[in-house]
Amino acid sequence: EPEVTQTPSHQVTQMGQEVILRCVPISNHLYFYWYRQILGQKVEFLVSFYNNEISEKSEIFDDQFSVERPDGSNFTLKIRSTKLEDSAMYFCASSAAAFTYNEQFFGPGTRLTVL
């Protein structure tokens, strides 16, 4: 069964450093998302991406964040200068379409720890 994959599973970085989180969505999917979950809290939407551009972003997704689909398979989230409060689990998701009946498939997550 096709699945969304994410690398690395755990990333530790120093405050102020740049990190890139990588995701490989399901191959025929067209819509891509990033979510984050701070430890013990709810899952929060960050950004959606379609047709090589951002469809929607939340207030969390400020200028320190960017997303890119550099080739036909990868979808990346970059945090330019990490802060302590960026420590969280980051989930990538993809869906075949944005219709309500098209579920999103979530990856296993990358746990980001900022020291």
Add this chain to the structure above:
Amino acid sequence: GNSVTQMEGPVTLSEEAFLTINCTYTATGYPSLFWYVQYPGEGLQLLLKATKADDKGSNKGFEATYRKETTSFHLEKGSVQVSDSAVYFCALSDQTNAGKSTFGDGTTLTVKP
């Protein structure tokens, strides 16, 4: 905007007890509704879904019915097992918001033998 409200946890039950986790939602369009489960240290797994009013989603003994009149999608299981211990998230997705998902706060379920 869209929102999802789940009953507050944590919930602790004995094995074979009946489980209900309440979920209500607010949405501008006609959302699809989902329950996700997150086991300790793992990612999100889709447990069940319903895409229109009166649909019942079911999986692994869990059920939830999409009730438009009460804007609810309560999760139920007749007899829980220790292995059901996890965090359960109710969520909705709405095509008017680029298909993004909105999650509830999550309910931690602990089942004791």
